Amino acid sequence: MSELTFEQLLEEEELKTFHAGEVVEGTVIDVKPEAAVINIGYKSDGILTKNEYTNDSALDMTTVLKVGDTMEVKVLKLNDGEGQVTLTYKRLAADRGNKRLEEAYNNKEVLKAPVTQVLEGGLSVMVEEMRIFIPASLVSDTYEKDLTKYAGQEIEFVISEYNPKRRRYIGDRKQLLVARKAEMQKALFERIHVGDVVEGVVKNVTDFGAFVDLGGADGLLHISEMSWGRIDHPKKVFKVGEKLTVLIKDINGSKIALSLKFEDANPWKNAAEKYAAGNIVTGKVARMTDFGAFVELEPGVDALLHVSQISKEHVDKPSDVLKTGQEITAKIVDFNEEDKKISLSIKALEAPQKEDEDVVSVDVEKVISESEGE
Numbered sequence: 001m002s003e004l005t006f007e008q009l010l011e012e013e014e015l016k017t018f019h020a021g022e023v024v025e026g027t028v029i030d031v032k033p034e035a036a037v038i039n040i041g042y043k044s045d046g047i048l049t050k051n052e053y054t055n056d057s058a059l060d061m062t063t064v065l066k067v068g069d070t071m072e073v074k075v076l077k078l079n080d081g082e083g084q085v086t087l088t089y090k091r092l093a094a095d096r097g098n099k100r101l102e103e104a105y106n107n108k109e110v111l112k113a114p115v116t117q118v119l120e121g122g123l124s125v126m127v128e129e130m131r132i133f134i135p136a137s138l139v140s141d142t143y144e145k146d147l148t149k150y151a152g153q154e155i156e157f158v159i160s161e162y163n164p165k166r167r168r169y170i171g172d173r174k175q176l177l178v179a180r181k182a183e184m185q186k187a188l189f190e191r192i193h194v195g196d197v198v199e200g201v202v203k204n205v206t207d208f209g210a211f212v213d214l215g216g217a218d219g220l221l222h223i224s225e226m227s228w229g230r231i232d233h234p235k236k237v238f239k240v241g242e243k244l245t246v247l248i249k250d251i252n253g254s255k256i257a258l259s260l261k262f263e264d265a266n267p268w269k270n271a272a273e274k275y276a277a278g279n280i281v282t283g284k285v286a287r288m289t290d291f292g293a294f295v296e297l298e299p300g301v302d303a304l305l306h307v308s309q310i311s312k313e314h315v316d317k318p319s320d321v322l323k324t325g326q327e328i329t330a331k332i333v334d335f336n337e338e339d340k341k342i343s344l345s346i347k348a349l350e351a352p353q354k355e356d357e358d359v360v361s362v363d364v365e366k367v368i369s370e371s372e373g374e
Contacts, residue, residue: 018042018075018085023092028069033060038073044085048073052088055129090129097128098164105162110176113157115150123150125157125171132159134171141177184216185254192256194248200258202242210238212246212258219256221246226260228267229299230286267300268340275301275342277335280349285318285326293318295328295344303342305330312347 018024018040026040036053038046050061065071074092078085104111104127113132117124122135134157139147161170192198192214200212200219209222221244223231231237238244250257263269275281275297283295283303292306305328307318315321322328334343 018078020075020077022075023072024075025070025072026087028065028067028071031062031065031067033062036061036065038071038087040073040075040085040087042078042085044083046073046075046085046087048087048089052076052086052090054090093129097130100128101130101132101159101162101169102164105159108158110156110158111171112154114152114154118147118151123147123155123171125155130169132157132169132171134173138170138172138174141174141181181216186216188214188216189251189254192248192251194251196248197245197262198248200244200246202238202240202244205234205238205240207233210234212244214256217254217256219246219248219258221258221260225249225258227299228261228265230296230302267298268337271301271340272335272337275303275332275335277332279332280329281332281344282327282329283344285322285324285328287324288318288322290317293322295330297342301342303330303332303344305344305346309333309343309345309347312350 024040026038026046028036029039029045030037034050036048038048040046050057050059053059053061053064071089072092073087073089074095076086076088076091103109111127113125113127115123116126116131119133122133122137123139125132125134134155136144136147138160139150155173156176157171157173158176159169160172160175161168163169198214200214202210203213203218204211207223209220209226211218212221223234226234226237244260246258246260247262248256249259281297281303283297285305286294286296286302288294290307292304293310294302295305296302305318307315309330310318310321328346329349330344330346331348332342333345333348334341336342
């Protein structure tokens, strides 16, 4: 065996020694779509294939690496059988990602990452090359059938299950939403009082009312509190996402009752003058019963036109001569401000009341009470 020259010995000393599994820093000296050549200061350059760089089979390595880039890699083999050093970046990233997830799990750290896939049973996110699955039941604090809106969206979550042996990493977004909502709810109830006027957003509309998100808790806007006038169906008036300014009518524990019946818009505020007995008014027939018709004089103000006051001619039922929506002109014969009840008469306009005519006495309060009880 020939002896090494001084220059060769010096070169050998300058070359680093490595072992499989070691993390080293190298410089990219050549890049092709399927692999990169990296100088790691060893007697042979290292080969980093696409499979050892990423799990993305469609990736072109020339789009992510360029000559002169420095990067850390992990040594897989010092000799792959052809005298080449094989390197991996993917496994190094996985090792670091695994450690990152372990720390986040132990510290209950809130992580943030974009959704890379929307799956049938949940969402998939990536943290430092580690795939985390968030089941549909842990995506939100409310049931969501369609999760496609989360595609590409950056979301926050915590690691609720960490099992590296089974490569099982489970994320939980729901508990963050629940905790934040609890904080917001506490702050909301400390801030609001009965009589306050607040801003909200319609969250859901039902047959009986609308639920309004007040920022921490929902309030119920009952159909009876939606307007001083008559509301046929809440869905005809409100839409989900609509912003509302509402009055807090009552707070009972965690339940909040809302209203849109502001006092300054109360139609009964100046009703005593507008609807004094003897005044002539015009209104529309809102609904009918066998004993009479209820006439809307303005939104929130209804008056009773008893069947006996429709005409001087005998009328069996209001529906025989009137139609819902029909506009009529009548005289106010009684106004009860305390009970908010008004009685009308068309007959009183048809002919002057004669002294010898029989006057039909109507207990308006009794009639209306009976109609409300039906």
